[in-house]
Amino acid sequence: MNSKEARPHTGRRRNEAARRAILDAALHLLADSDGAPVSVETIARAAGVGKQTLYRWWPSKGAVLLEALTERAAQDVPSPDTGSLPGDLRALATATFQAAQGPPTAPALRTLVREAARDPHLAELMATFTETRRAAVRLILERGRDRGELPADRDIDLMIDQFYGFFWYRFLLGHAPLDATTAQDITDSLLG
Amino acid sequence: MNSKEARPHTGRRRNEAARRAILDAALHLLADSDGAPVSVETIARAAGVGKQTLYRWWPSKGAVLLEALTERAAQDVPSPDTGSLPGDLRALATATFQAAQGPPTAPALRTLVREAARDPHLAELMATFTETRRAAVRLILERGRDRGELPADRDIDLMIDQFYGFFWYRFLLGHAPLDATTAQDITDSLLG
Amino acid sequence: MNSKEARPHTGRRRNEAARRAILDAALHLLADSDGAPVSVETIARAAGVGKQTLYRWWPSKGAVLLEALTERAAQDVPSPDTGSLPGDLRALATATFQAAQGPPTAPALRTLVREAARDPHLAELMATFTETRRAAVRLILERGRDRGELPADRDIDLMIDQFYGFFWYRFLLGHAPLDATTAQDITDSLLG
Amino acid sequence: MNSKEARPHTGRRRNEAARRAILDAALHLLADSDGAPVSVETIARAAGVGKQTLYRWWPSKGAVLLEALTERAAQDVPSPDTGSLPGDLRALATATFQAAQGPPTAPALRTLVREAARDPHLAELMATFTETRRAAVRLILERGRDRGELPADRDIDLMIDQFYGFFWYRFLLGHAPLDATTAQDITDSLLG
DNA sequence: ATTTAATCGAGACGGTACGTCATGTCTTCGG
DNA sequence: CCGAAGACATGACGTACCGTCTCGATTAAAT
Incomplete structure (x- = not known):
C-alpha cells in the first residue's frame, strides 16, 4: 500500500569508507591546521574524495567538521x-x-x-x-x-x-x- | 593660502567625516547583517570610502568593528x-x-x-x-x-x-x- | 570454433524503447537548446534512462547525436x-x-x-x-x-x-x- | 557640463603587461594544447595572473582566445x-x-x-x-x-x-x- | 521450472573546470 | 600628502558534467 516503502532503494549505496575518510580527514586537518581555516578542497583531497561527495551528504563544510567533532x-x-x-x-x-x-x-x-x-x-x-x-x-x-x-x-x-x-x-x-x-x-x- | 595658524603638519589631514562614516557604516551593517559576515568591501562601499582608507587607519576589519562598538x-x-x-x-x-x-x-x-x-x-x-x-x-x-x-x-x-x-x-x-x-x-x- | 556463434545470446535483450527514447530526447534537446551544449546527463534524464544505458550502446555523446540526426x-x-x-x-x-x-x-x-x-x-x-x-x-x-x-x-x-x-x-x-x-x-x- | 566627462578616470589603471601576458599565454597554450581544451585556470596561471583579472576584461574564455588570435x-x-x-x-x-x-x-x-x-x-x-x-x-x-x-x-x-x-x-x-x-x-x- | 546472465533505471563515486566572491596590497588621480 | 576608486594576485566557494562503478529489479534464453 505504501509505495514509499515499496521502493527500498535504488542506485549505488553510500560508500561508508568515504564517509569515514572524510570525517577522519576533517578532524585531522582541524587539529593540525593551527587555527587556520580548513577548506572543503583540502578535506576532500585529504580524504581522497571528490568535493561533490562532501556536498552530497553534508549541507556545508561546517556540518562535516561538526559531525567529526561530535563523534x-x-x-x-x-x-x-x-x-x-x-x-x-x-x-x-x-x-x-x-x-x-x-x-x-x-x-x-x-x-x-x-x-x-x-x-x-x-x-x-x-x-x-x-x-x-x-x-x-x-x-x-x-x-x-x-x-x-x-x-x-x-x-x-x-x-x-x-x-x-x-x-x-x-x-x-x-x-x-x-x-x-x-x-x-x-x-x-x-x-x- | 592656508588661513589656519601654525600647523606643524603638512599635507591633507585625516578626514574626520570619513572616520565617522566608516564607524557608522560598520555599526549599521553589524546590526543589520544578522550574523552574516561583514566584509571590508561592504563597509567601505556603505561608507562611500576606499578600502585603503580603512586599512590605513585600522590594522584589521575587527579593529574597526571594535572601535565602532566600544565607542x-x-x-x-x-x-x-x-x-x-x-x-x-x-x-x-x-x-x-x-x-x-x-x-x-x-x-x-x-x-x-x-x-x-x-x-x-x-x-x-x-x-x-x-x-x-x-x-x-x-x-x-x-x-x-x-x-x-x-x-x-x-x-x-x-x-x-x-x-x-x-x-x-x-x-x-x-x-x-x-x-x-x-x-x-x-x-x-x-x-x- | 567461434564461441560467439556457439552461444547465440543469454540474458535480457536490448530495450528498443530505451533506444528510441534516447534518440528522440537527444534530437529534441538538440533542437531546443539553441546552440547550448547538450549534456549526457540531460539526455539521459529527458529520456528517462540511466547514463550507463547511454554509454553501453554509444561510445560518446556525439555518436548518439549523430545517430539521432542521420536517422x-x-x-x-x-x-x-x-x-x-x-x-x-x-x-x-x-x-x-x-x-x-x-x-x-x-x-x-x-x-x-x-x-x-x-x-x-x-x-x-x-x-x-x-x-x-x-x-x-x-x-x-x-x-x-x-x-x-x-x-x-x-x-x-x-x-x-x-x-x-x-x-x-x-x-x-x-x-x-x-x-x-x-x-x-x-x-x-x-x-x- | 557632462559629468561623465568630468571624471576622466579614477583608481588604478589597467595593467597592460597583464593583458599582454594573458594574450600571449592564451595563444601559446592554444597552440601547444594539441586540440585539448584550454582552461581559464591554465591561462591565468601561465600568465601569472588571477582569474578575476581575466574575467574583468573579457566576458568569457573564448573572448580571450579570440582576441589573441585576431591580433x-x-x-x-x-x-x-x-x-x-x-x-x-x-x-x-x-x-x-x-x-x-x-x-x-x-x-x-x-x-x-x-x-x-x-x-x-x-x-x-x-x-x-x-x-x-x-x-x-x-x-x-x-x-x-x-x-x-x-x-x-x-x-x-x-x-x-x-x-x-x-x-x-x-x-x-x-x-x-x-x-x-x-x-x-x-x-x-x-x-x- | 530453474538457473544464468545481460539488461534496465537510479544514483554514488573521483575528478576537472567553471564563474563568483572576499582579502589585503598596489597604483592613479583630484583635491 | 590624503582620500576615492579600483586593478591586482590569491585562493575558497558551491555547481555542473564527465565517465565509471555499484545497486536491486527485470527479462529472456539455456538448462
Whole structure:
C-alpha cells in the first residue's frame, strides 16, 4: 500500500569508507591546521574524495567538521553514572576538561569555533551540538534531583548554562586552568 | 593660502567625516547583517570610502568593528555600588544583560565576538576589553568579601568566570533569556 | 570454433524503447537548446534512462547525436537526375539548403558539428557522412563533364569543396540566406 | 557640463603587461594544447595572473582566445594591394592559407573552433572575427569591380562566402591541400 | 521450472573546470 | 600628502558534467 516503502532503494549505496575518510580527514586537518581555516578542497583531497561527495551528504563544510567533532566528543566524554550527583557531575567535568585539553580535540574545537565565526550556518549547527551536550548535564542533574540530592526548586537550566558557560569561557580565553581540581571546584560551587 | 595658524603638519589631514562614516557604516551593517559576515568591501562601499582608507587607519576589519562598538558601549555598564554584594552583583548583571540585548548592540556584539575568533589582533583588543569587565566584577566581589558577605575561602576567579561565562554562553547561543529575572537568579545561584 | 556463434545470446535483450527514447530526447534537446551544449546527463534524464544505458550502446555523446540526426536526415537529400548539370546541381543545392533549414534539423545539425569538433570519434563519423555527400556532388559533376557540360580540365574536387564549403560556411555562421535564389546563384557561379 | 566627462578616470589603471601576458599565454597554450581544451585556470596561471583579472576584461574564455588570435591574424594576413584584382585575391589567399598552416596559428585556430563548439558566446565572437576577415575580401573585390575587373552584377557576398567557405572547409577537414597552387586555383575559379 | 546472465533505471563515486566572491596590497588621480 | 576608486594576485566557494562503478529489479534464453 505504501509505495514509499515499496521502493527500498535504488542506485549505488553510500560508500561508508568515504564517509569515514572524510570525517577522519576533517578532524585531522582541524587539529593540525593551527587555527587556520580548513577548506572543503583540502578535506576532500585529504580524504581522497571528490568535493561533490562532501556536498552530497553534508549541507556545508561546517556540518562535516561538526559531525567529526561530535563523534569524537561522544566517545571522549561518555555520560557517567556513578550513583551520586556530585560524582556524576565531577566525572563529566573532568572528562570534558580533559578532552578539551589534548589534541586532536582542543585545536579542532577552537578552529571550529573560529569557523563558526564566519559561517552562520555552522553557528546554528554549533547550537545543536551544544544542546546535545547540555542534555547530558541535564540528565545528570535531573537524576540527582529525583534522588533528592538537589532541591526540587533549583533552576536546572541555569545550572547547566553556568556549567558550560564556565567551561567555554575558560577554554576559549585560556586565562585559567581547566584541570581536575577545577572540575572539583566547579562541581562544588554549583552543588554546594 | 592656508588661513589656519601654525600647523606643524603638512599635507591633507585625516578626514574626520570619513572616520565617522566608516564607524557608522560598520555599526549599521553589524546590526543589520544578522550574523552574516561583514566584509571590508561592504563597509567601505556603505561608507562611500576606499578600502585603503580603512586599512590605513585600522590594522584589521575587527579593529574597526571594535572601535565602532566600544565607542557606543563605553558608558552602558557602569560599576554599581548599592552597598550590598547581592545588590551590586544583581545591578551589574541587569545592566550587562540589558545593554547586550537591544539593537544595534546585540547583533553587533555577536558579530564582533565572531570576528575576534579569527583575528588575533582583535582578540587581543577583546581580551583587554573583557579584562576590564572582569575587574568590575572582581571589585564587587572583593568588596563584598571584605564586608563579610562572602566566605573568605570562596574562589573569586571561579565566580567571575561563572558569571561572565554564563552571560556569554547565553548571549551567544541565545537559547534562553537574559532578563531581569535571570539576573536575580544568577546572582542568587552564585552567592547562595 | 567461434564461441560467439556457439552461444547465440543469454540474458535480457536490448530495450528498443530505451533506444528510441534516447534518440528522440537527444534530437529534441538538440533542437531546443539553441546552440547550448547538450549534456549526457540531460539526455539521459529527458529520456528517462540511466547514463550507463547511454554509454553501453554509444561510445560518446556525439555518436548518439549523430545517430539521432542521420536517422532523420538520411532520405532528405536524394541524388537528383534532371538530365542537365545546372539542373542537377541546382536541385541538389535547393534540397540541401532546405533540408538544413527547418527545425529540428538546423539547430541539431549545428550542435552536432560543434560536438564533432571536440570528439574525434564523432568527427570520423561526420567525415564518412560528408564524404557520402561529396560523392553525390562528384557524381553530378562528372556526369555533366562526360556530357560535355563542363570543360574537361575543371578541377572537380575544387568545385565540390567550393560547393560544400559555401554551404557549411553560411549554414554555421548564419549571416546570409540559404534559399532557392541562393541555390540558383551558387550553381551559376560554379558553372558560369 | 557632462559629468561623465568630468571624471576622466579614477583608481588604478589597467595593467597592460597583464593583458599582454594573458594574450600571449592564451595563444601559446592554444597552440601547444594539441586540440585539448584550454582552461581559464591554465591561462591565468601561465600568465601569472588571477582569474578575476581575466574575467574583468573579457566576458568569457573564448573572448580571450579570440582576441589573441585576431591580433595574430591581423599581423599574419595583411590586406594586399597589388594593383590588380587577381593579384590581390591570390595574395590574400596565399597569405591566409600559409598562416593557417604553421604553428602557432593552425592548432590555435583549430582549438578555437573546437571551443566555439561548446560556447555559444564564443561562437558569436567567431562570427565577428569572420566578419572582419570577410571585410578584407570585400574590399579587394569592390576595388576590383570599381576598376572594371569584375562585372558590376556579380554578387560579391556570394563570392566572399565561396572563398572563405572553401578555406574553412578544407582547413577543418584537412582532406586536401591549401597551398600556393590551390590559392591560384581558387582565385581563377572565382574570377574566371 | 530453474538457473544464468545481460539488461534496465537510479544514483554514488573521483575528478576537472567553471564563474563568483572576499582579502589585503598596489597604483592613479583630484583635491 | 590624503582620500576615492579600483586593478591586482590569491585562493575558497558551491555547481555542473564527465565517465565509471555499484545497486536491486527485470527479462529472456539455456538448462
